[in-house]
Amino acid sequence: MTGTQPAREAPMTGTQPAREAPMTGTQPPREASVDVIQRELTAFARRARAAAARVHPELPLVSYTLLAHIEEQRGCRATDLAAHYLLDKSTVSRQVAGLEKLGLVERRPAPDDHRVHVLHPTEAGSRILATAQTNRLAAYQERLKDWSAEDLAHFAAYLLRYNAAGTSGLPEGPPR
Amino acid sequence: MTGTQPAREAPMTGTQPAREAPMTGTQPPREASVDVIQRELTAFARRARAAAARVHPELPLVSYTLLAHIEEQRGCRATDLAAHYLLDKSTVSRQVAGLEKLGLVERRPAPDDHRVHVLHPTEAGSRILATAQTNRLAAYQERLKDWSAEDLAHFAAYLLRYNAAGTSGLPEGPPR
DNA sequence: GCCTTCGGTTGTATAGTACAACGGATACTT
DNA sequence: AAGTATCCGTTGTACTATACAACCGAAGGC
Numbered sequence: 439m440t441g442t443q444p445a446r447e448a449p450m451t452g453t454q455p456a457r458e459a460p461m462t463g464t465q466p467p468r469e470a471s472v473d474v475i476q477r478e479l480t481a482f483a484r485r486a487r488a489a490a491a492r493v494h495p496e497l498p499l500v501s502y503t504l505l506a507h508i509e510e511q512r513g514c515r516a517t518d519l520a521a522h523y524l525l526d527k528s529t530v531s532r533q534v535a536g537l538e539k540l541g542l543v544e545r546r547p548a549p550d551d552h553r554v555h556v557l558h559p560t561e562a563g564s565r566i567l568a569t570a571q572t573n574r575l576a577a578y579q580e581r582l583k584d585w586s587a588e589d590l591a592h593f594a595a596y597l598l599r600y601n602a603a604g605t606s607g608l609p610e611g612p613p614r
Numbered sequence: 615m616t617g618t619q620p621a622r623e624a625p626m627t628g629t630q631p632a633r634e635a636p637m638t639g640t641q642p643p644r645e646a647s648v649d650v651i652q653r654e655l656t657a658f659a660r661r662a663r664a665a666a667a668r669v670h671p672e673l674p675l676v677s678y679t680l681l682a683h684i685e686e687q688r689g690c691r692a693t694d695l696a697a698h699y700l701l702d703k704s705t706v707s708r709q710v711a712g713l714e715k716l717g718l719v720e721r722r723p724a725p726d727d728h729r730v731h732v733l734h735p736t737e738a739g740s741r742i743l744a745t746a747q748t749n750r751l752a753a754y755q756e757r758l759k760d761w762s763a764e765d766l767a768h769f770a771a772y773l774l775r776y777n778a779a780g781t782s783g784l785p786e787g788p789p790r
Numbered sequence: 791g792c793c794t795t796c797g798g799t800t801g802t803a804t805a806g807t808a809c810a811a812c813g814g815a816t817a818c819t820t
Numbered sequence: 821a822a823g824t825a826t827c828c829g830t831t832g833t834a835c836t837a838t839a840c841a842a843c844c845g846a847a848g849g850c
Binding site for chain 1: 643644645646647648649650651652653654655656657658659660661662663664665666675676679682698699700701750751754755757758761763765766767768769770772773774775776777779
């Protein structure tokens with residue numbers, strides 16, 4: 439497959455030599471870069487589940503993610519989770535129910551609005567989350583051990599920037 | 615680290631000046647960067663399925679991915695797909711069966727080894743893949759429209775570099 | 791006080807996936 | 821040559837993740 443550690447200045451793979459633009463500025467063609475980004479992010483997404491299962495087999499991927507978000511937000515509603523991860527509320531409902539049954543989160547009725555359940559990690563939830571997070575982080579550290587601090591910072595910034603768009607507004611696509 | 619990470623919303627977003635870390639004790643925020651990377655990639659993975667469904671509702675995410683890989687490789691075996699995406703061979707077998715039933719791939723027995731099926735996209739497969747790819751690319755173009763060509767190239771390079779590690783060797787984790 | 795909206799649950803259906811057991815084919819060893 | 825191990829793939833079974841639709845109860849608007 440993609441050999442090893444391709445030079446970071448040559449992002450175009452696939453079938454395009456992208457030769458048609460001398461471009462004077464050594465600009466790697468926008469479109470080729472976008473194509474690579476698309477492909478690589480997709481490949482990552484496809485592997486994510488299996489990777490997560492290896493890193494923290496005790497906590498399924500979705501549970502981990504939702505629990506992490508709950509803790510991160512210091513309590514949130516199911517609807518927030520659904521919006522953040524583009525999930526149906528029924529999915530979130532069941533996930534949360536599962537987490538509750540496992541004793542990892544608790545639902546507190548909101549005092550002002552009797553409809554909402556504010557979700558909080560329990561003691562056990564925080565604990566298991568912490569260890570999962572540790573394992574996870576260790577795996578990433580291992581994988582990224584050859585990266586310079588500068589590259590890491592840049593990569594992180596790019597990912598943040600990428601994800602920052604479209605987490606709430608659903609900018610694209612029909613309502614399916 | 616107990617659950618909550620230290621610097622979670624990293625101060626750097628967008629295009630950031632990439633100053634050389636002064637390195638003198640203070641902060642190569644390596645760990646913080648890795649944490650952000652971990653978090654953001656996970657968030658992306660969680661949204662990928664829904665996003666894919668919006669972009670090309672006709673072709674399920676997995677089918678799309680596998681088909682794309684088949685075409686990209688100009689024919690490959692089921693085992694290659696399994697290795698590349700960390701999937702069980704049974705999963706791949708069923709996925710491929712589905713693609714075949716849809717008339718999108720065909721299995722040709724390899725002449726030299728009678729065990730393997732070499733997978734190739736059919737005409738229809740290439741066609742539907744092309745349109746899906748177009749939609750997908752358009753969505754990414756839209757999302758990344760504010761990025762400079764340089765940033766795109768860098769981001770693409772980082773993703774390639776990230777994914778290049780560990781696609782084959784399974785460097786981490788016990789066999790569960 | 792109705793109707794609407796909102797947050798959430800439950801019913802039902804469908805992908806996607808893993809693991810285990812197996813079958814057929816090839817390769818390795820003696 | 822025979823026997824064994826190995827590899828590629830399929831099938832049986834079970835479970836997770838997910839969506840959509842129908843629903844319920846609580847707020848809110850008029």
